[in-house]
Amino acid sequence: MIRKTLLLASAFALFAVSVQADERYKVIRPVIIESGIAGEWMTQLSGPVRARVLRKVERRQVQYRTVRRAGLFSRPVVQQVTYRAEKPPIEQMEPQFLPQVVEYETKYRPGTIVIDTNNRFLYLVLADGKARRYGVGVGKPGFEWAGEHRITRKAEWPEWNPPQEMITREAAKGHILPAHMEGSEANPLGARAMYLGSTLYRIHGTNAPWTIGYAVSSGCIRLRNQDVVDLYERVKVGTRVIVI
Known part of the structure; x- marks a missing residue:
């Protein structure tokens, strides 16, 4: 009986992980380019792209919650900013x-x-x-x-x-x-x-x-x-x- 219960629990867990993975990849998320990297990348481009709006990642320290609350970690906060690449020095x-x-x-x-x-x-x-x-x-x-x-x-x-x-x-x-x-x-x-x-x-x-x-x-x-x-x-x- 115990063995059967463990098998059912394991099967349920695998199913949950599979569903979660499917949900995760249903949406194609945009690539987030940090401003420091974008500066070098965008100098190679021309035209309207120089004034496009990019996403900037604001880094925060990873915060550990208690084990009782499943050990969650904070995610980077994404904010919209206007970025114009500088010309080469x-x-x-x-x-x-x-x-x-x-x-x-x-x-x-x-x-x-x-x-x-x-x-x-x-x-x-x-x-x-x-x-x-x-x-x-x-x-x-x-x-x-x-x-x-x-x-x-x-x-x-x-x-x-x-x-x-x-x-x-x-x-x-x-x-x-x-x-x-x-x-x-x-x-x-x-x-x-x-x-x-x-x-x-x-x-x-x-x-x-x-x-x-x-x-x-x-x-x-x-x-x-x-x-x-x-x-x-x-x-x-x-x-x-x-x-x-």
Whole structure:
């Protein structure tokens, strides 16, 4: 009798576990990505996914209840948060685009700026066949240009007044640009600007340092903020600028 009772109890227990397992796998639960991991993962993606809502796990210490209450453990609390992945840190920029003194034979006099748009380099010509080289971002396809100008004005933390054609062009893409933006770290012109002749072109900083080395601008030459500050201190109004 006792043996029969034990067998029935065991069968009931196995049935209960089976039912519980079936119930558990009836629902496909969403994958929960913790914010620390998602940051690295999402930098590899583009488009709307950058602004999607993710689930964040708030970890709590495991709490043991008394044996009398079946030894339960607390579960992680899941809360909805808006997460936007950060861009790669500027230290990840390719080494050739970091400021450095290089061998540079040229016919231009020391103090001249030469911008090689094909290779994404700006050279500040030095004496003895050398130059100080910076990585730059240049005009995207359709916005390339070449020529010679001089720096006619310099500005620290410049204001940004996008031209009307840029405002119209970006509006057609669904991007609404401000008519005016005060100088700040969020300003696309960055920390410094050097204006070229009477054109709309500038050598300036950027609020997007990960774009250095790419053809992304509307014709302006952009540097990392720390690099444009360095260049700004080395040149004067009247400096000759050659864009090739």
